[in-house]
Amino acid sequence: MWQLFQFPLCPFSRKVRLLLGEKGVGCELIRENPWEQRDEFLDMNPAGQVPVMTDKQRSIRLMDSMAICEYLEETVEKNAMLNGTAVNRAEIRRLVAWFDSQFFADIVAPLLHERMEKRLVTKEPPDARKLRDAMKAAVRHLDYTDYLLDHHNWMAGSTMSLADLAAAAQISVADYLGGIDWKNHEQTAKWYRGFKSRPSFRPLLSERMEGIVPPRHYDDVDF
Amino acid sequence: MWQLFQFPLCPFSRKVRLLLGEKGVGCELIRENPWEQRDEFLDMNPAGQVPVMTDKQRSIRLMDSMAICEYLEETVEKNAMLNGTAVNRAEIRRLVAWFDSQFFADIVAPLLHERMEKRLVTKEPPDARKLRDAMKAAVRHLDYTDYLLDHHNWMAGSTMSLADLAAAAQISVADYLGGIDWKNHEQTAKWYRGFKSRPSFRPLLSERMEGIVPPRHYDDVDF
CATH class of the missing domain: 3.40.30.10 (Glutaredoxin)
Structure with a gap:
């Protein structure tokens, strides 16, 4: 096990x-x-x-x-998430790295530091400027995911891939911590609504981190 | 091409x-x-x-x-660098991520910022404390590579792999920027001496970055 x-x-x-x-x-x-x-x-x-x-x-x-x-x-062969030609697979891996590095560094890491670590560890109040910067960065990043999803149904092409899982993982943590303003990002919101109803995602959305309450729309599939 | x-x-x-x-x-x-x-x-x-x-x-x-x-x-089949079982391959990828993330963040990123970017872009002098911290981190990291190389000839096992290429890439930049003290790291030094004589490595070692002179031992195979 x-x-x-x-x-x-x-x-x-x-x-x-x-x-x-x-x-x-x-x-x-x-x-x-x-x-x-x-x-x-x-x-x-x-x-x-x-x-x-x-x-x-x-x-x-x-x-x-x-x-x-x-x-x-x-x-594990079932539901392969690195599909297609070597070039397609390189694009999937590029986007996974994008979400895990850029999206994480610009948005999720500062949100986790200001809203989780400070609360749990140092008991300091969050730095409002850093929260604002992270939320501004989220707007830029969702402009980019809107652009990707304008061209195909999933982040890296016509089928779901590890790029979508990496994106949903980062976006969901940012959303839990109040960092995402869904206004004006209809493409990404539509993709995310579909993702939220997947059985793989439901257990994550129902979990809570002690002492930190997510916004009301967080686990709502029709947000 | x-x-x-x-x-x-x-x-x-x-x-x-x-x-x-x-x-x-x-x-x-x-x-x-x-x-x-x-x-x-x-x-x-x-x-x-x-x-x-x-x-x-x-x-x-x-x-x-x-x-x-x-x-x-x-x-490209020739000289495969992700060899072995799925577990071996996971260990190679873990070590590549270790050198690309931890080694880079603790040592190479601050050295590049203090000794290259400041010289080329902002024309500020380097911060001596940050250089010292990076060099101290390098000692800890080479203790770890010594430990890895105590157990086998290459970073991830008995054959050369992408983990060795990632390690040599990061270590060589840190060495160019004067961040590596080779004293007391005989295992890693021995591995690196072997690496320096490889035809794939020679062109990199002979290159220079404008305005930044490496220490004398940098391209010496018998340093």
Whole structure:
């Protein structure tokens, strides 16, 4: 049985959980707060990051969310999420990297720091300027996803791919933390509404992070 | 014919160039300074980052260094660098992500900012404290690579892999910028000496970035 070390608002763990859900692979969730830097966890992953996916019986330990996703793609045939020619696959991987790096750095990382870490760890109030900057960046990023979805039904082409899972993972955390203004982003909103009704996504949307309440539209499929 | 947009001290471009070299794939180098944010380049890659690899005749444009490496692995059989079982491949990808994210963020990014960008763009002097922190981080990181190389001849196992190319790319830029103290890191130094004599690595080591002189040992195979 797989075990996944994660916490509810980790966008990288969400990407892996969405892929596990789409592929129908069972997995026990283990709560890990990486900001606590537990010695046992650092021994497991020197990078100190979730997700980590383990199978004790088979002595397998996988780290780095993209390495885990590539592993699942290579070992579980069902619902392949890196499809098409080598060029199509490169475009999917480019967009996964885009959401995991650019979208995360511009939007999700500052939101997590201001609205989650400060509340849970340092008890400081959030910096209003940094929140504003993150929300402005979200407008720019959704302009880009609108553009992508103008050209095809899914982020990287005509079929759902790992790029969509990475996008939904990052966007959903930003949305939980109040960072997304859905006005004027009808293309992305339509794509996201479809995504929200997927069985792989429902368990994530119903979870809550202690002490942090999402906006009312967060888990509403018809937001 | 492939064209690679890059600049000499970009560790991500170096990783791709090492892979191209090992696979014997020809490529024309095009100089691009991403900090100039040229409109034509941003149109090409909205992330504004090098490397970008293009083949105009076939209308192929690849972005994100790992997506480019996966593409080369999928399309060029010679000298495969993602070998072994799915678990081995996950370990290679974890280490590539380790060097591209942790090693880069702790060491190479601050060195590039203090010793290259400040010199070329803002003309400020480097911040001595940040340089010291980067060099201290390099000691910790080389302790980890020593540990990896204590267990096997290459970073991820008994054969050379993309993890070694990613490591050599990041370490070589840190070394160019004077960030590596080789004392007390005999395992990593031995591995790196072997790497320096590879035909794929020689062209990189002979290149210079204008206005920035590397330490004397930088391109010496017997440093």
